Amino acid sequence: MNLNETQHKIIFRLSALGDLVLTTGIMEFWAEKYGWTFTVITKKQYSAPLENNPHITEIISLEKDDLGDIAWIVKAGEIAMRYAGCELIDLHSTLRSRILAMRWRGPVSRYKKFSIERRLFKLTRSESLEKKLENTRVTVRYASAIEKELPESKELIPRIYLTDAEKSEASSLMKDQYLDKKFIALHPYATHPDKSWPRVYWLDLIKKLDEKNIQWAVIGKDEFNLDVAKPEWNFTNKLSLRQTCALLREAKFLVTGDSGPMHLSSGVETPVIAMFGPTSKAWGFYPAGEKDIILESDMDCRPCSLHGKSNCEKNQECLKKIKTEDVMRGILNG
Structure with missing residues (x-):
């Protein structure tokens, strides 16, 4: 070569x-x-x-x-x-x-x-x-x-390069679904179930966003689709990875657990509100942007797993302690 x-x-x-x-x-x-x-x-x-x-x-x-x-x-x-x-x-x-x-x-x-x-x-x-x-x-x-001299994490934020066509496609998708810029992207799924915020919490968050007239969109892939009242804003299993990145680029925040889309969002310069349960910041896989928000509970059993594979013996108490009000506070103050 x-x-x-x-x-x-x-x-x-x-x-x-x-x-x-x-x-x-x-x-x-x-x-x-x-x-x-x-x-x-x-x-x-x-x-x-x-x-x-x-x-x-x-x-x-x-x-x-x-x-x-x-x-x-x-x-x-x-x-x-x-x-x-x-x-x-x-x-x-x-x-x-x-x-x-x-x-x-x-x-x-x-x-x-x-x-x-x-x-x-x-x-x-x-x-x-x-x-x-x-x-x-x-x-x-x-x-x-x-x-030998290690740079700071703020110098190493991930970067995803989208094409003009991909950006245009995302704008057209939003226009078709009457979704304005600066909506809140929601990723309620996880490869390992113990890393996922309970679904009833996600539905309550959507209810609170609706009460504040804040638009939202669900992204990600999962076998069990989140059942929401506005299916036109639910893009679960409908987008490729790059289409997801292009849509995330238009959001004000992504709300998610410790997940791959958390880093996709950082790569297109969209701040993240990330909820950590069985995993921990100590593992190093956490967002490091200036506007990123990490929500976690102070529990002696955390972290219980490197990747979230462990079967929780406390019924996800660490994630249940993170309330929808905590997430809303981050959205409204961000």
């Missing part, structure tokens, strides 16, 4: 959606600081937010079949040969990324994942560890792969 091997870097980050979106912040930083361009290796289902990024020359979108044990060893060898001489920047630090690194024909850099610190904090609830982890957001950890 005709690439400047010193200026072109290969980024490896497979999942999940939010984690991948966060890599766009550090790529933006490195592109501005060093003039680098990037090839990104990720899973096909998450790659859409990387499209149209001027710093990314190629996206290697891996299918499920590419990631089998033997298949990945073969695929890793093919990628290593193709990009021989370029630096591999491992922003995942998993077995698959280490297999790729073993086959790599050039320098390899890897970010500091803080795995031990996270496990120790979960066991000990150490305040000093908690402060250290909260102050070293995942985007800053990504920067540690290269930087």
